[in-house]
Amino acid sequence: MVVGRRYARPTTLTERRNKLVDLTLLPQLLITGLAAGAPLAVLGLGISFILNVANRFHFAYAVTITLGGFVSAVLTENLGVPPVLSLLAAALVTGLFGVATEVFIYRPLAKRPGNAALLSIFISALGLTLALEAAIQVLFARQASAIGFPLVQDNPIPLGLGLRTSTLDVISVVVFGGLSAIAVIVLRYTRIGQIVRGVRGNPMMARAVGIRPDTVYVWIFLIASAAAGLVGGFMAARYAATPGMGYNLLFSSFVVAFLAGTRAPALRIVIVGLGLGVVQVVSTLFIPPNLTNLVVFGILFVYLVLKGLGLFRMLGAAGRA
Amino acid sequence: MEYWFTYLDEALIYSMLAVSLNILLGFSGISSVGSAAFAAIGGYTTAILTLNAGWDPIPALCFSIAAGAVAGIVVSAPILALADEYVMLLTMSLSILVITITSGTNELGGTQGIVGLPFPTIAGRELFKPSDFVPFLIGIAIIVALICWRIGESPFGRVLRATRDDELGVQSLGKSTFPTKMFVFSAMCALTALAGSLLVLFNGIASPSLFSLNQTLLIFAMVIVGGLSSIPGSVVGAFLIIAVSPILETTLNLSADDSARIRPIVFGVVLILIVRFRPQGIVKERHRVPRTVPGGAMTLAQLGVSDRVRVPLDAAESQSAAERPPVVLQVSSLSKRFGGVVAVDGLTLQLRQGEITALVGANGAGKSTVFNLITGAIRPDAGEVLLGGEDITYQSPPAVARKGMVRSFQDLRIFPELTPLENVMLAGRNRAGENPVALFLAPRSVSKRDRQLASEGLAWLEFVGIEPTSKVNAGSLAFAQQKQVAFARVLATKANIFLLDEPLSGIEGSAVDEMLSLIEKIRESGRTICVVEHSIQAISRLADWAYFMETGKVTAEGTIHELLADQRLTEAYFGSAN
Numbered sequence: 035m036v037v038g039r040r041y042a043r044p045t046t047l048t049e050r051r052n053k054l055v056d057l058t059l060l061p062q063l064l065i066t067g068l069a070a071g072a073p074l075a076v077l078g079l080g081i082s083f084i085l086n087v088a089n090r091f092h093f094a095y096a097v098t099i100t101l102g103g104f105v106s107a108v109l110t111e112n113l114g115v116p117p118v119l120s121l122l123a124a125a126l127v128t129g130l131f132g133v134a135t136e137v138f139i140y141r142p143l144a145k146r147p148g149n150a151a152l153l154s155i156f157i158s159a160l161g162l163t164l165a166l167e168a169a170i171q172v173l174f175a176r177q178a179s180a181i182g183f184p185l186v187q188d189n190p191i192p193l194g195l196g197l198r199t200s201t202l203d204v205i206s207v208v209v210f211g212g213l214s215a216i217a218v219i220v221l222r223y224t225r226i227g228q229i230v231r232g233v234r235g236n237p238m239m240a241r242a243v244g245i246r247p248d249t250v251y252v253w254i255f256l257i258a259s260a261a262a263g264l265v266g267g268f269m270a271a272r273y274a275a276t277p278g279m280g281y282n283l284l285f286s287s288f289v290v291a292f293l294a295g296t297r298a299p300a301l302r303i304v305i306v307g308l309g310l311g312v313v314q315v316v317s318t319l320f321i322p323p324n325l326t327n328l329v330v331f332g333i334l335f336v337y338l339v340l341k342g343l344g345l346f347r348m349l350g351a352a353g354r355a
Numbered sequence: 356m357e358y359w360f361t362y363l364d365e366a367l368i369y370s371m372l373a374v375s376l377n378i379l380l381g382f383s384g385i386s387s388v389g390s391a392a393f394a395a396i397g398g399y400t401t402a403i404l405t406l407n408a409g410w411d412p413i414p415a416l417c418f419s420i421a422a423g424a425v426a427g428i429v430v431s432a433p434i435l436a437l438a439d440e441y442v443m444l445l446t447m448s449l450s451i452l453v454i455t456i457t458s459g460t461n462e463l464g465g466t467q468g469i470v471g472l473p474f475p476t477i478a479g480r481e482l483f484k485p486s487d488f489v490p491f492l493i494g495i496a497i498i499v500a501l502i503c504w505r506i507g508e509s510p511f512g513r514v515l516r517a518t519r520d521d522e523l524g525v526q527s528l529g530k531s532t533f534p535t536k537m538f539v540f541s542a543m544c545a546l547t548a549l550a551g552s553l554l555v556l557f558n559g560i561a562s563p564s565l566f567s568l569n570q571t572l573l574i575f576a577m578v579i580v581g582g583l584s585s586i587p588g589s590v591v592g593a594f595l596i597i598a599v600s601p602i603l604e605t606t607l608n609l610s611a612d613d614s615a616r617i618r619p620i621v622f623g624v625v626l627i628l629i630v631r632f633r634p635q636g637i638v639k640e641r642h643r644v645p646r647t648v649p650g651g652a653m654t655l656a657q658l659g660v661s662d663r664v665r666v667p668l669d670a671a672e673s674q675s676a677a678e679r680p681p682v683v684l685q686v687s688s689l690s691k692r693f694g695g696v697v698a699v700d701g702l703t704l705q706l707r708q709g710e711i712t713a714l715v716g717a718n719g720a721g722k723s724t725v726f727n728l729i730t731g732a733i734r735p736d737a738g739e740v741l742l743g744g745e746d747i748t749y750q751s752p753p754a755v756a757r758k759g760m761v762r763s764f765q766d767l768r769i770f771p772e773l774t775p776l777e778n779v780m781l782a783g784r785n786r787a788g789e790n791p792v793a794l795f796l797a798p799r800s801v802s803k804r805d806r807q808l809a810s811e812g813l814a815w816l817e818f819v820g821i822e823p824t825s826k827v828n829a830g831s832l833a834f835a836q837q838k839q840v841a842f843a844r845v846l847a848t849k850a851n852i853f854l855l856d857e858p859l860s861g862i863e864g865s866a867v868d869e870m871l872s873l874i875e876k877i878r879e880s881g882r883t884i885c886v887v888e889h890s891i892q893a894i895s896r897l898a899d900w901a902y903f904m905e906t907g908k909v910t911a912e913g914t915i916h917e918l919l920a921d922q923r924l925t926e927a928y929f930g931s932a933n
Contacts, residue, residue, distance in 0.1 A: 091440060093447075139627060146634075152439055153386060154630045157579055160572050161630070165623025172616050281568065285451055288444055324459040331448050338441055339433040 062197050063316050069203035071311020072210035073265045077283060078290030078307040079217050079300060080258030086296045087234040088251040090140050091152060093159035095287070096280030097166045098259050102128045102266025103275035104174050107183035117185045121267040125260040132259025133252055135162065141248065171277045185271035202272055209268070213261060214307075218300045230254075234297070282327060286310060289334045360485035362601050364557055367492040370593035371499040371550040373577035374586055375543040380575075381584035381640070382507045383539050384519030386439050389430070389446030390547055390574045392453040395566035397423045397548025399457065402469040402561035412475035416552045423548020427541030435536045450568050458563040468562025475556050488557055495553065496590075499546055504586045505795065506539065508643050510780075510788025510805050515539060516584070516642075517770040517781050523732070524768035528782050528848055529756035530789065538791055569619065576622045580629055582636025591637055596622065640772075644826065645780060645809040646802075652813035652823060659849070660818065660880050679900075680708040683883050684760065684852060689728055689738030698724045700907035702738070706852060711874065711884045713894045713915065716904035717928055722887040723765060725904075726854050730762050731755045742852075761850035765857045767841040771830025775821055775840045778829050779812040780805075782847035815843040819873060835862045842873070852883045859890055871896055891919070891928075903928075 077099070084092045102124040109120035139162065143154045174181065188202045221227035229250060232240040237247040269279060290310055294303040310330065317329040372390055379385040397419040404415035434445050458466040474481050475491075482488050506512055517525045518532045525532050555561045573596065581592025599621055603614040629636065684706040691699045699721045706712050714722045727733040729740050731752045740748045747755055770778050785808060787793035788801040816823035819839040825832075829840050838861060845853055858874065859867055871893060878884055888894055894901060895915050903911040903924055911924055918924050 085440070091443065139631075142631065149384065149439065150634075153380075154634060156386070156443060157575065157630050158627050160575055161623040161626030163623070164569070164572050164576075164619040164626070168616060168619035168623065172620070281451060285448055288448075292441070292444065322459065325455065327448075327452055327455045331452050334448065335433070335445070338437060338445065341437070 059319070060316070061195075063319070064312060065193070065197060065199055066203065067312030067315035068308055069199065069206045069311070070315050071308035072206050072214065073268060073283070074286050074290055074311050075214045075304040075307025076210045076217075076261050077265055077287035078294065078303045078310075079214065080261050081284070081287045082291035082294060082298065082303050083230070083254045084258055085291055087230055088136070088140075088254050089144070090136070090251075091156045091159065092135075092140075093156060093284070094135060094162040094166070095258075095262060096284035097163045097170075098128050098132060098262040099266040099269070099280035099283050100167060100170060100275070100277060101131060102263030103183070103270035103279055104170050104181065104266075105263070106185075106267035107181040107270045107275040108174050110183055110185075111181055117183070117271075120183070121185070121264060124263040124267045126263075128263025128266065129256045129260030132255040132262075135159075135259075136251055136255040141251075167277050174275075175277055180274035180276045181270070182274045183267065183270035185268070188272075202268075206268065209264070213264075214300075214304045218304060221300045285327070286314075286330055289330050292334065293337060357485050359601065360489060362597055364485050364488045364492055366594045366597040367489075367496045368550050368553050368557065369574065369577060369597055370496055370590045371553075372547060372574045373581065373589035373593040374500055374503045375546040375550070376574050377578045377581075377583065377586065377589040378503050378507055378515075378539060379543050380578055381582075382512055382519065383515045383536060384439075385435065385536060385540060386443045387446045387540070387543075388443050388571055388575070389449045391566040391568060391571040392446070392449040393423050393426060393544045393547040394551025394554065394570070395453045395457065395561075395563075396426050396544075397551035398555035398561045398566060399463060399469070400548070401552040401555050402472055403463075405472055406469060412473060412556055413477075416475075416549065416556070419552040420545045420549045423551075424541045424545035426548070427544025428537065430544075431537045431540040435533065435540060447568070447571075450566075450571050454563045454567055457566075464562065466563060468560050468565070470560045470562075472556065472559045472561070474559070485557075492553065492557075495549070499549070500586060500590060502546070502795075506542070506791065507584075507586055509794055510785045510801060510808075511535075511791055511794050512642075513773070513777055513781060514789055516773060517777075520770040520772050521768045523752070524764070524770060525781070526752040527730070527756055527762055527764070527768065528844070529753050529761070529784070530781075531751070531753045535789075542791070572619075573622065576626050578636075579626060580636055582638040582640060583634075584640040584642075585636065585638040588636055588638030595637075642777075644774075645776060645812075646806055647809040647813060648806045651810065652817055653810045655814065655818060658811065658814050658818070660876055680710060682706070683708050683743055684729070684885075685739075685741040686725075686729060687739045687741075689725070689740065690736050691724060691728055691733060692736060697907055699728060699735075702904075702907065702909055704902050704909060704912075706883050706885050707900070708883055709878060709881050710899040711878050711886060711897045713898035713901040714885065714887045714904060715891075715894060715901050715915075715918065715928065719906075720904040721907040722904055723856055724907075726762050726856055726887065729755075730760065730854065756848065756850065759851040760854065761845055761848045761852070762854035763841055763845045763856050763858065765860065767837055769829045769837055769841050769844065772828050774827070775816055775825055775829050775832070775843075776809065776812045776823065778840050779815050779843045779847045780808045782844045783808040783811060783849075812843075812847060815847045816840070818846070819843040820869060835866050838862055839870075842870070846877065850882075852885070853877065855884060855886045855888075857887055857889070859888055859893055867893070891915075895919075 081092065081095055084090055084095065105124040105127050106117070106120040109115040109123055110117050115123070139158050140155050143158060144151050146154060186201050186205065188200050190198050190200050191204065192198045221230060229245055232245060233247045233250045240247055265283065266280070269283065290303060290307045294306045313329060313333070314326045317326050321328065372394060376387065376390050379387045400419040400422045401412070401415045404410040404418060405412050430449065434442050457463045463469065474483055476482070477491050480487070482491060514525065514530060514535055518535060522532050551566065554565055558565065577592035577596050578589050580595060581590070582588030599618055600614050603609050603617060604611060609617065682705045686702060686704045689699055689702045702725060714725065716722055724733065728735045731747070731750050731754065734749060738748070739746060742758055742760055745758070747758060770781070785801065785804045787797050788805055794801060813823040819842050821836060821839050821843065829837060832840065842858065855874070858870055862870060874884060874897060886894070886897065898915050901912065901915045901918055902909045903918055905927055911918055911921065
C-alpha cells in the first residue's frame, strides 16, 4: 500500500512512459510524498525506540496499528461516537495494549540469556499478532472484511501553480508532523531525552544513577503504541480498516528504523521516514502502485548488502583518514 | 473418511515445512521467517511448469526443488553475515513481498491464483482423492525427515549447533562457518520449496493465500510447540496444529469457515504460553551421545602428552639468546587504531618453539587486541605476522587456526548448549562428517572418525580434570569447570601454538596450581605457548620469556626476573609505592 497513490496513478504502460518524461509532476509528488511520509516518521520513531532502547523485536506493532484502525472505525461506524473521540479512544486502547504486552509478555522473557530472549520475544509477538488479528476478524470483520472510518470529508485543496493537496493530507502533515516535531524537541532538549539516551547506551549504568529502565520501557511502549493507534485510525479514514492493514506499515517503519541506524537521533529517523514516503510516492511513476513495496524492499536490501560487505565501515575509515 | 485423509495429507506436507524450519531455527540459529516465501517459489514454479509449459507434475516438482535451492543461495549470500534482527526482517519482508507480487501479477493468477492444475500420476496411477496422496506423501515426508535428521544429528549438525551457540568460537577452532550456514540455508529452502510444490499439487491451485505470512506463523508455531532442535518434535507439532481444525469442527460443531477463523486465536495463545512456560516445547531437545572407539578414552601418551613435567630449566640456562630455540611466530611492527585510539602501536614480538612466552602489562595495554590481530579476528592497519615463515597477516580466524595457531578467550566462548565432550570433539577435524555430501555418501568414514574424536575428547577432558562422561550442558557447569572445558577444547585442536588469554582468571585455590601444571605439561610436549596473564606469580613460574606492554607498545623484554628487577616497570605495572 502507499499513501496518496490516488494522485498520478499511471494506468497503462504508455501513460507511465509519458509520466516518466513529465517531470512537472515532481513537485506534486513531493507534496503528496511528505503527507505519506509523516505517519511513517511517527511509526519509525516508535519502532526505533522499541527496538533500540527497550530491545524488543516487537512484531506485534503491526497488529497495534490494525487495532487502532478497528477501534476508531467500529466506534464511529457502529456506535456513532464522534470521530475525534474514536481516534482518541483508539490511541488509549492501543497504548494500554502496548503497555500490557511489555509488562506481561515481554518483560519476563527479556531476562533469558542473549539470543534466547530475542527469539522468544519475537515468537510471542508472532503469537500475539496471530491471535489478536484473528480475534479482530471474528469480532468486527465477520460480515465485511473492511470497515470505513468517516473522519472527515476528504476534499481536494488547491495550492496554486496547479498543485493541490487534500484534507486528509493536511491532517496527516499537521498531526503526524506535529507529533514528530514534539518527539524531536523533547528527546533533544529535555531531561527525558537524556534519560532515554542513557538507557539506550547502558541500562546498567542508568540503573546505577537511579533511572529504572523498566519504567522507561513502559513509557516507550505506551507512547509508541498510542501513536501507532492514531496512525491506524488515520489509515482507516484514508482507506478502510482491514485485518491485515498493519503489516505493510510495520514493514515500512522497520525499514525507516533500520535505515536511520540503531543510535539514530530522532530527527534523522523523521527525515528518513519522510524520505521513504516521498520515494514510495515517486516510485509510482515507474512501477504499478501495488508494487511500491518492492522499492522499499530494494532500498533495504541494497543497504543491508552494503552493510554486510562492510562498505559503510570502510567509508567511515576513509572519512577519518 | 476422505475428510480425515485431507488433514493427514496436510499434516504430512506441513511436517516437511516444520522439520526444515527447525533445522534453521533450532539447529543453526538462523532466524528465518521466510518459509512461506520459499514454499511459494516452489509452488508457483510447479504451477507454471505444469500448466503453461505442459510439464508432468513430477519433473516440475524436481525443478521446483532446484529453484528453491537457487533462491536460497541468492538470498543467503548477503543476509547470513548480518545480525539476527536483520535476518528476521529480510526474510519476513520476503514473505510479504512474494504475496504482493503474486497477488498483483496477472500472469501469476492475481489474488485468485493459478487454478486447474493436473493431478500427479505416480506409477501409472493418478492421485485423485486425498487418500490417493497418502502413501506418496508419507514416502516423501519420511525422506525429508531422514535428510533433516542426518543433517541435524551428525558431526555436521554438531557444527551447526555450535555455530548457533557461538560463531566466533567455531571459527577459532579452524572451521569456516559461512559456507556451512549458506549450505544449510539453501538446502532447507530446497526442501521448503518441495513442500510448497506438494501443497500446490495437492490443492490443485497455487494462490497467495496458500503462502501468506499466516502460513509462516503457523509453521513457526509447529516448530515451537513441538520443540526447538528436535526433529520428532516438529513432526508432532505439525500433526497437533493441523489437528486443531478438524477437532474444532467435530467437537464444537463449527463450520469449516468458523474453525478457520478461530484456529489462529488458539495457536497464538498457545504459542505465547509455550514460549513462557515450556520454552523447550513438547519434545525436549536431546541429541545422540557420541560413541567412542572400543576401549573408550585414549591414553595421554596417544594424545602426545606425558604425565611428567620436566624440572624447570635453570634461569641462567635460557639467558643467552644464542641458545634459545627457533622462532615459530614472528610479529613485526603491528599496528591497529580504533577511531582515534591507538590500541596497538608498532608491536614486534617473537614466539619460540617449545617456550612459554608471557605478555605482561596493565589493563588496557592492548594484550587481548594483540591476540585478536594475530589470529585474524581483527584486521591490523599495518605490520606483518609470519607463522613458520608464512605471511598470515590478513587471513581469517579459521585459516589461522588451521595453520596451527589456536587461541583461548577470556570470555571462554564455549558452546553452552553442547555437552563438554561435544565441545571438545569440535576441536578435531572430521572432513567427511563436516561435508554435507560425504555425510550421505560415506557414512562409515564419518562415524569412524567421529568415534576417534570422541575417544580423544574423553582423554582431553580427563587430562584437564573434567568428568568426561558428564551429560549436562557445558553452560550449566561452574565457571571454573567451563574454563577447563575451554582449555581442553583448545588443546584438542592439537595446534602447534596456543595463545591463552588469561587462563587463570576466575579460578582459585588448588585449581590454579592444577592449571599451571597442565600448561607446563603442554610445553613439555614441545608446543609453543603465549599467555596473557595478570598473576606475576604464575608468570614467574611459567614464562621462559616475557614482553612488557604499555599503551600498545612493547617497552621491555627479557626473562620475568629481569623485568621484575626494573623498578620503572614494576611501578608501571603495580603503580608506584607512594
